[in-house]
Amino acid sequence: xxxxxxxxxxxxxxxxxxxxxxxxxxxxxxxxxxxxxxxxxxxxxxxxxxxxxxxxxxxxxxxxxxxxxxxxxxxxxxxxxxxxxxxxxxxxxxxxxxxxxxxxxxxxxxxxxxxxxxxxxxxxxxxxxxxxxxxxxxxxxxxxxxxxxxxxxxxxxxxxxxxxxxxxxxxxxxxxxxxxxxxxxxxxxxxxxxxxxxxxxxxxxxxxxxxxxxxxxxxxxxxxxxxxxxxxxxxxxxxxxxxxxxxxxxxxxxxxxxxxxxxxxxxxxxxxxxxxxxxxxxxxxxxxxxxxxxxxxxxxxxxxxxxxxxxxxxxxxxxxxxxxxxxxxxxxxxxxxxxxxxxxxxxxxxxxxxxxxxxxxxxxxxxxxxxxxxxxxxxxxxxxxxxxxxxxxx
Amino acid sequence: xxxxxxxxxxxxxxxxxxxxxxxxxxxxxxxxxxxxxxxxxxxxxxxxxxxxxxxxxxxxxxxxxxxxxxxxxxxxxxxxxxxxxxxxxxxxxxxxxxxxxxxxxxx
Ligand SMILES: Cc1cc2nc3c(=O)[nH]c(=O)nc-3n(C[C@H](O)[C@H](O)[C@H](O)COP(=O)(O)OP(=O)(O)OC[C@H]3O[C@@H](n4cnc5c(N)ncnc54)[C@H](O)[C@@H]3O)c2cc1C
Ligand code: FES
Numbered sequence: 001x002x003x004x005x006x007x008x009x010x011x012x013x014x015x016x017x018x019x020x021x022x023x024x025x026x027x028x029x030x031x032x033x034x035x036x037x038x039x040x041x042x043x044x045x046x047x048x049x050x051x052x053x054x055x056x057x058x059x060x061x062x063x064x065x066x067x068x069x070x071x072x073x074x075x076x077x078x079x080x081x082x083x084x085x086x087x088x089x090x091x092x093x094x095x096x097x098x099x100x101x102x103x104x105x106x107x108x109x110x111x112x113x114x115x116x117x118x119x120x121x122x123x124x125x126x127x128x129x130x131x132x133x134x135x136x137x138x139x140x141x142x143x144x145x146x147x148x149x150x151x152x153x154x155x156x157x158x159x160x161x162x163x164x165x166x167x168x169x170x171x172x173x174x175x176x177x178x179x180x181x182x183x184x185x186x187x188x189x190x191x192x193x194x195x196x197x198x199x200x201x202x203x204x205x206x207x208x209x210x211x212x213x214x215x216x217x218x219x220x221x222x223x224x225x226x227x228x229x230x231x232x233x234x235x236x237x238x239x240x241x242x243x244x245x246x247x248x249x250x251x252x253x254x255x256x257x258x259x260x261x262x263x264x265x266x267x268x269x270x271x272x273x274x275x276x277x278x279x280x281x282x283x284x285x286x287x288x289x290x291x292x293x294x295x296x297x298x299x300x301x302x303x304x305x306x307x308x309x310x311x312x313x314x315x316x317x318x319x320x321x322x323x324x325x326x327x328x329x330x331x332x333x334x335x336x337x338x339x340x341x342x343x344x345x346x347x348x349x350x351x352x353x354x355x356x357x358x359x360x361x362x363x364x365x366x367x368x369x370x371x372x373x374x375x376x377x378x379x380x381x382x383x384x385x386x387x388x389x390x391x392x393x394x
Numbered sequence: 395x396x397x398x399x400x401x402x403x404x405x406x407x408x409x410x411x412x413x414x415x416x417x418x419x420x421x422x423x424x425x426x427x428x429x430x431x432x433x434x435x436x437x438x439x440x441x442x443x444x445x446x447x448x449x450x451x452x453x454x455x456x457x458x459x460x461x462x463x464x465x466x467x468x469x470x471x472x473x474x475x476x477x478x479x480x481x482x483x484x485x486x487x488x489x490x491x492x493x494x495x496x497x498x499x500x501x
Contacts, residue, residue, distance in 0.1 A: 018471075044438070063474070287457070290472070316456060325456075372444040372455035380446070 001101040001268075001301065002027045005090050006072075007080045008106030008241075009033025011041065012273025012289040014061055016104040017070055019297035029072040030098050032090065034079040037128055038062065043286055045131040046156040047318050051163055052135070059128065080107070083248040087266040102300050104293075105245070105256055105264070105271040109238035109284060114148065116209060121216040122232045125157055134233065142166055143230040146219045148207055150177025152317045154235030155194065159319040161233075162197050169200040169227055171219065176203060182326065185336045186355055186367050190324060192347035197320035202227075238284060240275045255282040261305035262296035268303070270296040278309060285315040312383045322348055325372065327379040328365025330357040340374055354378070398482075398489040404428075409452075411443035418480060418491055419443035421463055423450060429463035430480040430491045437473040 004020055006013045009031050017031055033039075040059040048054035062070075075092070082091040083103065090098045111124035123134045137143075142165050147158045150172035162168045170177075178187040194201040202221070211218040211226060218226045240255040250264050251257040255277035262270045262278055273289035276282065283289075288311065295309035314327040334357040341353030352370030356363050356378065363382065368375035396412060398420050404410055409421045411433050419433040419442045429450070433443050440456035451469060453460045459473035466476040481492040 015471075048439075061472075066474075290457075323456075372440065376444075376446050376453075376455045 001025065003030065003098075003100045004028075004102040004104065004300070005030040005032060005098050005100040006104040006106055007032045007090060007244075008108055008273070008275070009035065009074065009076060010039050010106065010108055010273075011061065011286065012108070012276075012293055013104065013106035014039040015290050016106055016272055016293040016297055017072055019293045020104075020301075021070055023297055023301055025297075025301060027101075029070065030075065030100065031072050032075045032078055032080050032092065032098070034077065034093075035127060035129075036077040038067075038074075038076070040128055042126070045128065046125055046153050047160060049131055050125075050135055050138070050157065050160040056128070080244050083245055083250070083269070085247075085249050087249060087269045101268060103269045104296065104300065105250075105269065105275060106273050106293075107241040107244065107275045109240045109274040111234070112237045112239055114207070114210065114234045114236065117232075117234055119210055119212050119216040119232075120214055121212070121230060122210060122234065124234050125153060126238065134231075137231055138164055138166065144228055145169070145231045145233065146171060146227050146229040147233045147235055148219065149235035149237065150174075150191070150194075150201065150203070151235060151237065152178070152181075152315075152319075154233070155190075155319045156317060157233050157235060158194065158199050159197055162199050162320075166231075168198075169202060169229075170194060171205065171207060171221065171227070172201065172203045173206045174203065177201075182367065183330055183332065183334065183336060183357070189343060189347060189369075190322075192345070193320040193322055196347050238274065240277075240282065242275060253277065259305055260308035260310060261299045262292050262309060263299050263305045268300065270300045272296045283313060285313065287311070287314045310386075312379070312386055314379065322352070322369045323372070325368045325375050325379075326365065327375070328357065328363070328382050330365035331359065334359045334364050340371060341369075395483075396491045396493065398491055401484050401487050401489055404489060407447060409443040409445075409447060411441060412491065414493075417441070417443075418493075419452075420482060420489065420491060421447055421452065423447065423463070425449075428482040428484070428489060430482045431461065431463060431466050432477040432480075434477075435459060435461075435473060436468070436475040436477055442477070 039061040079093040111126040145166045145168045147154045147170045150170050158168045158170045176187045206222040208220045218228045220226050242252045256271040258278045260279035272292040274284045291311045295307045317324045339354050339356045342349045348369040354371045354374045355367040357365040366378040404422045412418045417433040420430045435454045444455045446453040450463045460469045466479040478494045483490050
């Protein structure tokens with residue numbers, strides 16, 4: 001391969017570029033990214049960056065020295081518009097094209113929008129520009145904030161806003177947030193963190209619309225109630241950025257369809273990170289975005305799938321002073337047992353806790369609040385067990 | 395020089411955090427060696443004393459950066475900067491940390 005083009009200049013794209021060089025690719029490396037910024041880390045956007053504890057410098061994923069070593073052509077502020085049917089030409093905004101032998105798709109996901117969210121005071125939180133805009137508005141003194149969506153990003157944002165002294169309400173359409181991720185029992189425990197943080201959690205009711213003409217004034221709920229708001233943050237999930245691939249030979253179905261080795265329908269096109277549906281599932285987690293590129297790049301350079309990537313799912317979230325960590329593959333019906341620590345009034349007690357998800361006498365997943373050490377031990381055991389099981393099943 | 399604990403209270407394979415500013419992590423490896431480094435991971439804010447100790451390496455509990463206890467250097471991403479290392483001595487059965495800053499060494 002003489003030229004490889006990485007589309008998407010963020011976490012998984014950067015890791016893919018690093019892997020290309022680390023695995024010996026010494027040809028032309030082109031990195032296309034539609035944001036103007038050099039790769040930066042998103043998780044702090046809803047946490048320390050929003051509260052002002054971290055600044056933009058601390059978000060940077062790379063530095064001048066590494067950038068020089070990568071020896072890549074960076075096309076930042078440039079959107080890819082398409083990939084030809086053979087996967088040999090990337091079309092760019094403005095009609096330019098890049099001829100290429102290999103492509104890494106790393107275009108991630110975008111925040112889902114709400115109809116009418118063009119009003120001033122309405123925000124999403126996915127990009128640095130989003131976070132800058134929100135942070136600036138939050139700096140204008142105590143305000144009434146409604147967060148729509150009680151998922152991880154919604155909860156973290158609510159926590160950060162409450163910490164800054166704002167009055168915060170979280171609205172969640174489901175009876176309880178985070179049930180798909182944590183199961184009902186532990187979702188209830190995490191939901192209790194809102195109450196402890198002084199944030200109102202309104203559940204089981206949808207949003208009918210946003211109120212206001214130029215600037216948002218409130219959120220109207222399905223039952224007619226209106227929650228007054230100076231700022232509304234829409235945290236209702238993310239959609240994979242695949243629109244630019246319409247008309248290519250790739251299969252798009254909630255992400256770019258890949259085999260277990262991140263390889264798409266075309267052997268010289270691989271996909272990684274939030275945009276990739278790898279072996280039937282699409283993760284939106286930092287760790288998978290950093291782990292998939294190694295395997296994806298190995299397969300890209302080999303020209304076929306020689307390695308597979310199904311790392312044990314892992315994510316963390318920081319909210320209301322609680323560091324939540326989860327690893328494994330839980331299923332509905334798993335038994336959940338508090339193995340260490342305890343609950344107080346339905347919420348994590350002072351010292352946190354460790355919960356094990358179990359099925360047929362085996363641990364399937366682990367959840368920890370402020371117990372990183374035993375969490376890490378179980379996470380490693382789970383990973384080890386899986387690596388024993390998977391090769392046998394192949 | 396900061397007293398940490400009695401040597402017998404820090405079994406092999408274990409670590410302890412001392413609440414200095416910034417905090418310091420002291421490790422006793424499976425081989426019985428003692429090492430001290432700054433406790434806060436240079437990637438974000440996790441506490442390395444809660445990390446996974448294997449040989450002379452400690453893996454961060456949050457995003458799995460790994461540091462060499464002997465040099466403080468990261469051996470893999472996402473950390474790119476070293477943690478400071480501090481000298482450790484055992485005097486009359488008590489473990490002591492000698493702050494790098496006080497000894498005038500950079501690492
Ligand atoms: C606020 C926030 C908090 C988070 N917190 C956590 C957390 O605590 N724990 C955790 O595990 N995960 C967290 N995540 C998720 C994590 O950040 C993502 O999984 C990770 O960013 C995925 O990386 P990626 O490179 O695949 O995609 P992205 O980071 O989405 O990057 C994709 C890049 O491609 C660009 N792009 C898109 N389309 C095009 C195109 N057509 N042409 C060129 N460029 C394009 C995008 O602009 C973007 O720069 C958080 C995410 C957010 C937004
Ligand atoms: S905080 Fe240690 S690796 Fe991220």
